[in-house]
Amino acid sequence: MSLLVVGSIALDTVETPFGSVVDALGGSATYFSLAAGLFGEVRLVGVVGEDFPEDYRRILAGRGIDTAGLVTRPGRTFRWTGAYKGAMNEAETLAVELNVFGDFNPDLPEEYRDSGFVFLANGLPSVQKAVLRQVPDARLVVCDTMNYYIENALDDLRDLLTEVDALVLNDQEARMLTGVDSLVRAGRIILTMGPTFVVIKKGEHGALLVARDGVAALPAYPTGEVKDPTGAGDSFAGGMMGSIAASGDFSFEGIKRAMGYGTAVASLTVEGFGTEALRAASRQDVEGRVRQLREMLRF
Amino acid sequence: MSLLVVGSIALDTVETPFGSVVDALGGSATYFSLAAGLFGEVRLVGVVGEDFPEDYRRILAGRGIDTAGLVTRPGRTFRWTGAYKGAMNEAETLAVELNVFGDFNPDLPEEYRDSGFVFLANGLPSVQKAVLRQVPDARLVVCDTMNYYIENALDDLRDLLTEVDALVLNDQEARMLTGVDSLVRAGRIILTMGPTFVVIKKGEHGALLVARDGVAALPAYPTGEVKDPTGAGDSFAGGMMGSIAASGDFSFEGIKRAMGYGTAVASLTVEGFGTEALRAASRQDVEGRVRQLREMLRF
Numbered sequence: 001m002s003l004l005v006v007g008s009i010a011l012d013t014v015e016t017p018f019g020s021v022v023d024a025l026g027g028s029a030t031y032f033s034l035a036a037g038l039f040g041e042v043r044l045v046g047v048v049g050e051d052f053p054e055d056y057r058r059i060l061a062g063r064g065i066d067t068a069g070l071v072t073r074p075g076r077t078f079r080w081t082g083a084y085k086g087a088m089n090e091a092e093t094l095a096v097e098l099n100v101f102g103d104f105n106p107d108l109p110e111e112y113r114d115s116g117f118v119f120l121a122n123g124l125p126s127v128q129k130a131v132l133r134q135v136p137d138a139r140l141v142v143c144d145t146m147n148y149y150i151e152n153a154l155d156d157l158r159d160l161l162t163e164v165d166a167l168v169l170n171d172q173e174a175r176m177l178t179g180v181d182s183l184v185r186a187g188r189i190i191l192t193m194g195p196t197f198v199v200i201k202k203g204e205h206g207a208l209l210v211a212r213d214g215v216a217a218l219p220a221y222p223t224g225e226v227k228d229p230t231g232a233g234d235s236f237a238g239g240m241m242g243s244i245a246a247s248g249d250f251s252f253e254g255i256k257r258a259m260g261y262g263t264a265v266a267s268l269t270v271e272g273f274g275t276e277a278l279r280a281a282s283r284q285d286v287e288g289r290v291r292q293l294r295e296m297l298r299f
Numbered sequence: 300m301s302l303l304v305v306g307s308i309a310l311d312t313v314e315t316p317f318g319s320v321v322d323a324l325g326g327s328a329t330y331f332s333l334a335a336g337l338f339g340e341v342r343l344v345g346v347v348g349e350d351f352p353e354d355y356r357r358i359l360a361g362r363g364i365d366t367a368g369l370v371t372r373p374g375r376t377f378r379w380t381g382a383y384k385g386a387m388n389e390a391e392t393l394a395v396e397l398n399v400f401g402d403f404n405p406d407l408p409e410e411y412r413d414s415g416f417v418f419l420a421n422g423l424p425s426v427q428k429a430v431l432r433q434v435p436d437a438r439l440v441v442c443d444t445m446n447y448y449i450e451n452a453l454d455d456l457r458d459l460l461t462e463v464d465a466l467v468l469n470d471q472e473a474r475m476l477t478g479v480d481s482l483v484r485a486g487r488i489i490l491t492m493g494p495t496f497v498v499i500k501k502g503e504h505g506a507l508l509v510a511r512d513g514v515a516a517l518p519a520y521p522t523g524e525v526k527d528p529t530g531a532g533d534s535f536a537g538g539m540m541g542s543i544a545a546s547g548d549f550s551f552e553g554i555k556r557a558m559g560y561g562t563a564v565a566s567l568t569v570e571g572f573g574t575e576a577l578r579a580a581s582r583q584d585v586e587g588r589v590r591q592l593r594e595m596l597r598f
């Protein structure tokens with residue numbers, strides 16, 4: 001079924017102990033789409049400036065992503081500059097230029113309004129909510145958020161959480177949102193805020209699902225070849241949502257299986273700089289890694 | 300087959316956000332034995348002072364642990380005082396009194412010398428090596444270590460690693476020993492130091508196996524009821540080694556299965572203060588949790 005994503009499209013400048021890139025294709029909606037596009041149709045809603053390279057449009061089109069919702073505005077594309085050190089578990093943000101993304105208020109193309117599966121990537125909760133109003137038929141709406149909005153837009157975020165089906169966020173954000181250190185407990189508290197399930201991303205340590213039906217933890221795929229963690233979380237979400245949209249199954253078991261797919265895609269993403277390895281990955285590569293993951297977890 | 304453990308037996312004073320205990324039964328060999336004792340015979344080698352409570356001996360005997368190697372020396376028992384805060388991932392050591400453990404140089408009872416499986420818990424590498432000399436028939440020798448010995452006895456530790464089959468240590472220790480942040484890479488570097496496999500313990504994030512035959516990650520069991528993480532790592536090792544000694548299987552698949560058992564036992568341990576929950580756990584409780592873990596990891 002149709003999967004819609006709304007989020008950022010960026011030019012990323014990133015340095016890790018293994019190398020660096022300048023103005024590479026990035027952004028949450030980009031990683032999400034490239035990942036979800038491995039499973040089926042993806043409708044991308046985002047904004048870029050006039051400087052957005054034609055090559056990058058071709059990369060999105062190359063994955064079969066529907067870019068009818070990708071608008072171009074006068075000005076520069078959103079830029080993010082960051083660095084990873086040591087175990088590379090957390091990015092250090094060195095600079096952010098919101099540019100055209102700063103006052104992005106998505107108006108969905110008419111033909112997107114029947115989307116069945118919706119992912120609201122990181123963004124202002126009030127904007128995420130405005131998008132939600134434009135997809136009345138959605139069967140499953142999942143949102144992401146980040147520390148900035150937990151600190152600066154908590155009321156709007158709590159309001160949004162009463163209207164979505166699920167929240168995806170990282171471990172530090174889950175602790176910040178709930179004030180609780182145990183991630184299982186944090187997840188359970190988030191369930192009381194509205195969502196029927198929460199997926200807590202733990203970077204190299206995998207992900208935790210807390211749902212009304214139960215709790216499940218999956219490790220990350222133990223690749224020794226991490227070059228650049230940028231986009232790992234969004235690739236995970238894209239693989240997960242792509243898998244759910246393809247199967248239509250978001251029962252507890254369905255989500256768990258989808259998390260396995262997300263884990264596989266994320267592990268491929270981090271093995272290259274920027275979107276490089278993710279772009280090169282095929283559905284077969286993902287299936288291969290899912291098989292390895294299943295085999296690894298059988299004991 | 301017979302499993303031998305050499306390590307500390309302590310009186311622990313511990314504070315966590317959920318409560319505290321004073322002079323509770325603790326120590327690496329204690330947690331290891333209580334965990335491994337769920338799977339079969341355990342031979343315990345350690346030292347206590349004249350103040351070691353009779354009740355604590357009964358706890359060990361109650362698990363059927365062979366205490367012929369537990370010697371009592373004039374003086375006080377080893378004492379450790381620590382605290383856990385926040386996510387409780389790391390203990391803050393507030394005080395250590397080595398007491399009779401300070402010059403412990405184990406002389407194994409004659410009837411222990413045919414032990415087939417040996418675990419050298421945390422201790423001076425030179426002492427660990429001296430024990431190794433007394434178990435000439437061991438089929439599998441696994442050792443643990445800690446930051447203190449990596450910093451202060453590195454030559455002895457590296458010497459020991461050329462003679463053992465495996466090393467169990469935590470993530471920070473693996474990074475410290477190798478100077479490498481990626482745990483998969485760190486594990487591979489440790490393999491070049493001698494061991495045929497390495498198990499890296501990651502606390503609430505589970506454990507990683509790096510062997511010549513492959514790599515595998517298992518998550519921790521996501522219990523929301525962590526009260527006191529003391530002894531989790533030693534319980535994990537005890538469950539793992541107990542399972543290996545019971546099956547005799549230390550192939551890659553055998554180790555993985557054993558890690559599943561270690562994970563289950565550790566998750567029970569942390570749900571109570573000190574050894575409380577571990578002592579109360581039965582083999583059936585462990586099997587129940589292993590079943591849940593297997594079910595959780597099937598997707």
